[in-house]
Amino acid sequence: MNDKKQGYIDENAKKPRQHISRLAFLLAGLLIAVTSVSLVFVGFIASRASTQQAVANEKRLFRSTLSDRLRAIVRDQVELTSSDVSVQNLVREFDPDFVRKSFDDLWSEHHLSKVMLISGGDKVLAETFEDYTHIIQRPVNETPGLEIVVDKLRDMYRRNRVRVPGGFGHRSLRGIDQSEYAIMGFLQIDGKPALFGAMPVIPDNHEVTLPDGPPTILLSARYIEDKLLKRLNRQLKFASLTFVNGPGEREIGPFHPVLDQSGEPIGIFQWDSKTISTSIWPTIIPVIAVLSIALAALAFGIAWRIGQLTTSLQMSERQNRYLALHDSLSGLSNRLHFNRMLEASVRSLPARPFAVLHCDLDNFKPVNDTFGHATGDLVIKTVATRLKDAVGDQGLVCRVGGDEFMVIYQGPINKAHLTRLSRMLVASVSDPIFVSEKDSVNVGLSVGVARAPSDGSNAETLVGRSDQALYQSKVKGRGQVSFYSDIREPQTASQMLIRLHETSPRQALGT
Structure with missing residues (x-):
């Protein structure tokens, strides 16, 4: 009975602490598991954030490149549109030979897909078809969205027009942004999606003045086709770059939608990103492994020490209880x-x-x-x-x-x-x-x-x-x-x- 009762007393004494060491190791393992899962989750979030940031950077780069291409269209035609000679031969008088020569020069030097001359009376006076310039008179509204471009450009022209002796002129283009005197964007021209830039024909030295009334407008465009996509991608260096006509959004991967001047979708640019295929997991996994191993060593070291202290405490308490009884x-x-x-x-x-x-x-x-x-x-x-x-x-x-x-x-x-x-x-x-x-x-x-x-x-x-x-x-x-x-x-x-x-x-x- 002595041993039985003493065992009963000792068992009661050590029961609250008999699993402390095991519990310490269990908690250490749980801590390591939670930490490892947390690190993996953080890695997943970081990888996702990295991919999203990379896609955002690519979209920003694409928008910048596309904007440069639009500005280049306007820049290519400034020499023709900002000229006293052009005002004389395109506005004051209409010289078909001058038009053909000027349009041919634009087509050959800058590889434009389309050039159109629009009068202040809402008539298309001339337009190119590949390397041929057609002198015509047709209503502006035959080209969808063109009326909106003309109206916007007329408002811009009125803000920039200045009165000069003998008529009207235009404030100097020096030092002002293209968006203050030209319209740039996207249109469906001849049934094809295109980048365009349009600006009024204005004098440069004001030896020839503009008449009162709406401006004569020159519009230049590039069709969104393989040739343009290749030129864009030479700057972007994407894995691939394509354009899809019509509305819609790409479900996977980066894309950039384009709208016409009325806000209707024309199509989307889409590309395969090299950044998305380059995962950061090969970098994250070794870091997670090293941190997990270090944490495991620390946690199990602490658990082992707790186990030692617990055993020592149990022995001491058992001895004290024995002495007390x-x-x-x-x-x-x-x-x-x-x-x-x-x-x-x-x-x-x-x-x-x-x-x-x-x-x-x-x-x-x-x-x-x-x-x-x-x-x-x-x-x-x-x-x-x-x-x-x-x-x-x-x-x-x-x-x-x-x-x-x-x-x-x-x-x-x-x-x-x-x-x-x-x-x-x-x-x-x-x-x-x-x-x-x-x-x-x-x-x-x-x-x-x-x-x-x-x-x-x-x-x-x-x-x-x-x-x-x-x-x-x-x-x-x-x-x-x-x-x-x-x-x-x-x-x-x-x-x-x-x-x-x-x-x-x-x-x-x-x-």
Whole structure:
């Protein structure tokens, strides 16, 4: 019973901490897993953000390149449109030969797809078809969206027009942005999507002036076809660049939609990005691996140290608990442990009856007085060992005072068995105890027995009645065994209890 109860106490003591080390390693592993997943997630977000940023940069580059191409169209025609000679031959007078020569020069030098001359009366006066210039007069509205371009350019012209002697002129183009005097964008021309630039025909030296009224407009365009796409991509260096007619958006990959002057979609530029195919994962994965390994080493190192500290703490607490519940001299359970186990045994009644054996040494004081306290300690330790061996696993032997012992016995509690057990205890203690090679001492043992639940069903009652039985054994002459149930006279027993409170048995009897 001693080992069983002690194991129960130790188990209760270490249970709150027995899994701390394992928990520390589990938490370390969880931390590593969460961190690794977080790093992978961060890598995914970073990769996605990197791809999005790369696509945004490519779109910005494409818009810039496309804008440059539009500005180039206007720039290519400025020499013709900003000229006194052009005002004279295109506005003041209409010279077909001058028109053909000028349009041929634009087509051959700048590889324009289309050139159109539009009068202030909303008529197309001339337009090119490949390398042929056709002199005609047709309404502007035959080309969808062209009226909007003309109207916008007329408003811009009115803002820039200045009065000069003999008519009107145009403010200088020097130092101002193209968007302040020209219209650039996209149109469907001859059924084909095209980039265009348009500006009014204006004088440069104002030797020839403009008449009052709407301006004459020159429009130049480049069809969006393979030739243009190749030229654009020489600057962009995309994996591929295509144009798709009609409305819609590309679901995957970068694209750039284009609208006509009324805001209607013409088509989309789309390309395959080299940046998208270049993943940053080969860079991120080694970083994640290194960080995870470093974190794992740190976390498991901390967990191992926590495990060490926990083990040390458990050992220390186990030792402290053992010292708190055991007598340091004899190694038996002390009064605190006895009281706890007695309360636990009482709670198990009536299912598990038990007995309380109250034991006290006889003739112990002369041993101390004659041989000294060191010998007395040796006697106590020897008696403790003998009592524990005699009781065995069916009882808990406790030292509750100087030479006072108590036993909680949970084996058979019939009177015959307890009598044999008690006499065995008396006999084992009565054997000589050698305190040196030549000297030995003799002590005796008196025992008082109270049985539960017949003699009491609470701890205080059982202890009191076992003490009364012990007193009876002392009265009978020491080395005796008495049962509380054998005390016949209640009044005498009450008197003995009163005397017991006034003085201990050993004091009363001189032991």
